[in-house]
Amino acid sequence: MLLYNSLSHQKEEFVPVEPGKVSMYTCGPTVYHYAHIGNLRTYIMEDILDRYLRYSGYAVKRVMNITDVGHLTSDADTGEDKMLKGARREHKTVMEIAAFYTNAFFNDCRALNIRKPDVIEPATHCISDFIATIQVLLDKGFAYEAGGNIYFDTSKLEQYYVFHGFTEEDLAVGVREGVEADGNKRNKADFVLWFTKSKFEDQELKWESPWGLGYPGWHIECSCISMKHLGERLDIHCGGIDNAFPHHTNEIAQCEAYLGHKWCNYWMHVLHLNTASGKMSKSKGEFLTVDLLKQKGYDPMAYRLFCLQSHYRKNLVFSWENLDNAAVTYDKLIGRIAALSSAPDESVDEEALTAFRKEFTDALDNDLNTSLALTALYDVLKADTNASTKRKALEDMDSVLCLNLMEAASRKAAASAESASSGTGVSPELAEEIRAKIQERADAKKAKDYARADAIRNELAARGILLIDSKDGTTFQVK
Ligand code: AMP
Ligand code: ZN
Numbered sequence: 380m381l382l383y384n385s386l387s388h389q390k391e392e393f394v395p396v397e398p399g400k401v402s403m404y405t406c407g408p409t410v411y412h413y414a415h416i417g418n419l420r421t422y423i424m425e426d427i428l429d430r431y432l433r434y435s436g437y438a439v440k441r442v443m444n445i446t447d448v449g450h451l452t453s454d455a456d457t458g459e460d461k462m463l464k465g466a467r468r469e470h471k472t473v474m475e476i477a478a479f480y481t482n483a484f485f486n487d488c489r490a491l492n493i494r495k496p497d498v499i500e501p502a503t504h505c506i507s508d509f510i511a512t513i514q515v516l517l518d519k520g521f522a523y524e525a526g527g528n529i530y531f532d533t534s535k536l537e538q539y540y541v542f543h544g545f546t547e548e549d550l551a552v553g554v555r556e557g558v559e560a561d562g563n564k565r566n567k568a569d570f571v572l573w574f575t576k577s578k579f580e581d582q583e584l585k586w587e588s589p590w591g592l593g594y595p596g597w598h599i600e601c602s603c604i605s606m607k608h609l610g611e612r613l614d615i616h617c618g619g620i621d622n623a624f625p626h627h628t629n630e631i632a633q634c635e636a637y638l639g640h641k642w643c644n645y646w647m648h649v650l651h652l653n654t655a656s657g658k659m660s661k662s663k664g665e666f667l668t669v670d671l672l673k674q675k676g677y678d679p680m681a682y683r684l685f686c687l688q689s690h691y692r693k694n695l696v697f698s699w700e701n702l703d704n705a706a707v708t709y710d711k712l713i714g715r716i717a718a719l720s721s722a723p724d725e726s727v728d729e730e731a732l733t734a735f736r737k738e739f740t741d742a743l744d745n746d747l748n749t750s751l752a753l754t755a756l757y758d759v760l761k762a763d764t765n766a767s768t769k770r771k772a773l774e775d776m777d778s779v780l781c782l783n784l785m786e787a788a789s790r791k792a793a794a795s796a797e798s799a800s801s802g803t804g805v806s807p808e809l810a811e812e813i814r815a816k817i818q819e820r821a822d823a824k825k826a827k828d829y830a831r832a833d834a835i836r837n838e839l840a841a842r843g844i845l846l847i848d849s850k851d852g853t854t855f856q857v858k
Pocket of ligand 2: 405406407601626
């Protein structure tokens, strides 16, 4: 499988540290507000990676943190704590809003078929791990104390700016206007590991540490939580592109200084979902949520499909019109799959199935090309093979794409059978009975018991029910 690696800026053959096993770390949400659908684009694409690795036979262990402390309103250590701001906005405690929005996040994930990671760890559960790691960084000379805070000394590294295109200039981007630079820092790129002194003194959650009562910086949490659960060598680290710098750059600095060797081999960054007016941002307070999509009558699967239609390394523009198009496409797709359900069961054409699978895996093996994987899905529908083979291939693909294809199609088939039966004046019970007879006749034909098949047709005809055979299966009409 080829995967684009942000470290080498090219697609690389994915080779895990331990054959057959993959360790995967995902930066989790900062739980001071609902996740917006931009955040969820990142989690959907990471979910595809997770599911596809499993589909390809790897035993995946995936870990995600929950940021419930330490993430400031700027990524460059300035501003207020986001959690505290959220708590103040809602007149609740930090822990109350953390619990509420963590729950809301996993509800959204469920609605979008995003698999829960194997380990989910809130930052506030790991304070002693952070303290121990920071102590080692101090002992090794990679950190220093200044003005009551502990800082990471980036000048001690051979290379700090590991991701392409990020330089010292970018540090200014994360800093809000009007916030002066931190005079305690020895180098511009240095960052806080532990705060005891902040301009915002009313931090709600504080812990005892060797350096005084305080709280951790944001970056240390991901380094520690990853190493705690996935060990010293990580296969894949994921996140949205905004996390590459400074967050992931700082994670690498901390881990490699702590370990004394290379830490993570592959970095996957998902590009942003933007609106026509720019980046969707949680801190701006105005954003689109999964609940809003549901309230407006969209199936969350239409949004998942919308995301899968484009590549994760391209920005994606959200508009209601684009989502409407995805919703129509989803509905048509389900309609076509539903039409297969009336066809009789036949033996699966293994050769065709293998070819379908190959087209699908070729697409995803090429840096998770989900839009080509969807083309593979449509090619199944178009192919000249029996419905049973098509159903099997679609089911297989949907175990990765997770668009609820088969469930939605059988619901649609049942609903259209019901409306067809009501149109012909047949009760749903009778329609069900006729469908059972149609299936029995198809089975009889398959077993070459033509006498039985004809008997069923004649028996129904005698009751005024005519069977109509076509390439896509059998339907009925009432005289
Ligand atoms: P946060 O809760 O702000 O820490 O962000 C959660 C995840 O969403 C991170 O991986 C971010 O990089 C990612 N993210 C933030 N904004 C966007 C966006 N507009 N589009 C896609 N992903 C985003
Ligand atoms: Zn992180």
